[in-house]
Amino acid sequence: MAWRKRREIGKAGWGWTGFAGIISFIYFFPVLWIILTAFKSNADVLSVPPKFLFTPTLENFVSVFRRSYIPGQAAVDTGFDLFFFNSIYIAGTSVALALVIGTLAAYGFSRYPLRGNDTYMFIILTTRMLPPIIVIIPIFLMFRLAGLSGTYTGIIALYTAFNLPFTIWMMKSFFDELAPDIEDAGRLDGSSERRVFFKICLPQVRAGLAATAVFGLILTWNEFLFALLLTGIDTRTIPVAMAQTIGGDIGVRWGLLAAIETLFLIPVIVVVFALQKHLLRGVTFGTIKR
């Protein structure tokens, strides 16, 4: 027994890659099919039986931004360039704000626990866990009274608050993992508390900051219900615009929708690949680390 060469436990070879590859491919197929559909002409999209081989065209991608509503007439702007801008601007600003405010708070919760620290953390997590539909009614009323509905300020403030619980929990989990020795050494050398934070702690959690920012961006980028009820024509984001494309009366142009989705997908797939290490922590809002 001992002299026979045994494979190490938990390791597998190319055979397993083939097997896993087939299953992964099947699992990924719905996404793949949408990407393929985006490159099809309108006739190919609706063909029965479905076409696996076709001449790719960029027609759909062009008509995301400019298209003629009546055949033969001049193309009109669809406003999707504005919606893409809105999505990027709103998500970017609110995540940046949440990151600054949330990282400070996370550091506070991690290093200077308040009385009832756990209760604060629990309440903060609860605000993230509760169904958005619960908060939306009072927020809707509040925004109407304050004249904030349909403005960038309103939706950015709301999304900042929406990102905060996630940011605080994530960043706290990263701060908690740091070894306190280095900080104490810094303090003994006479570093001020501010210096300890900026020069010792923050550089060590750089990867965590990046992961938190990117997860926040995706969560905000994907958010639908708040955007549906609180953005106006000028501040509409992509998910809302997409849902409205489906809800159109003249029949859905699936090729067009697939093109929008494909544009929407690219950043997400890149992120999933780059952030695999932090994915577990990210999707559980920092409550599970390993």
Add this chain to the structure above:
Amino acid sequence: MAETALNDTRAPLGITELRAGNWRLALLVAVIVMTVSIIALPGEISFWVSLAAVLFVGLSIVINAWGNSPGPLLVAPALALLVVMNIFPLMWSFGLSFFKFRVNRLAPPKFTGLSNYEKILTDPTVWDRLQTTAIVVVLTVTTQMVVGFLLALLFEREFPLRRVLLMLVLTPMMLSFVAVGAFFRFYYEPTFGLLSQAVRVFTGEVFILQATPAGAMAGIVIADAWMWSPFVMLLVVAGLVSVPKYLYEAAEIDRASWWRKFRTITFPYIRSLLLLALLFRTIEAFKLFDIVFLITDGGPGTSTETIAVYVYRLGFQAFRTSQASALSYILLFVVIVLTNLYLYFARQRDAQV
């Protein structure tokens, strides 16, 4: 040493002491002012009064923290924002739930006590929607646990190109609900949808998945389970990887059967993570809105209308604002209980690992 120097050495203020930094007193005053203003004043004025009261409490907390340990100052901005954008609206809607109020009418809110709650709890529609939600939760969470577990067995070991294949499987989880809803609507489309065409090959008839309540339900469950099984997989893989290898080696020497190895070695390591996955997914499935909204819109009839969709209809289509608030509060209670359980088990596991 550094820690003790930072801790608050002053005696805490008594609640009746009249000082700017006595935030407990400020909180008490603020709650009284808000309650009175919500009951006595018209909506618009009571809103600003309440907001001022909240800011007053915040200010008091900051004053209390000044020159003390930096902790409260660090967390103050975050808490302030959360209070203004989350807690305060929640308290407001709690107040609203005791009034008769419709957002599309000019009539001022009228105090009606518990009647909204009474209406909600005796309404058979609410119970029907809760039942629908329960069915969705049970079906989708079970499917996710099973599929996620099987996927985890696949990705538990190291093999070439694992990272790339993992990317393919993990992508659905990070997509937006709207995108997933749109995907599956496209696949369920009766004439050219992939699923309908695949079924037609076998039956020769046009297949409309969403024509029957059971089919529509299956459609939602498939979409949601496809999206979130990778989540369960991620947690289970984390558990499987944490099992020390020497235990398996020892079991190999003892020639333990596969089942025995699973039961005595593997399962104890993944049990807590399975529980966490179950709770997390239950909370999330309980608030399922976007997928239902996009794929079936609650239909056919109201057979797939989950409670979240129902609250939306009640609040934004029927404009029964205060009744929707009351129902929201009942949902909030459920979520708080589940979140509490989740955190309890998460902390327990954290202490073990």
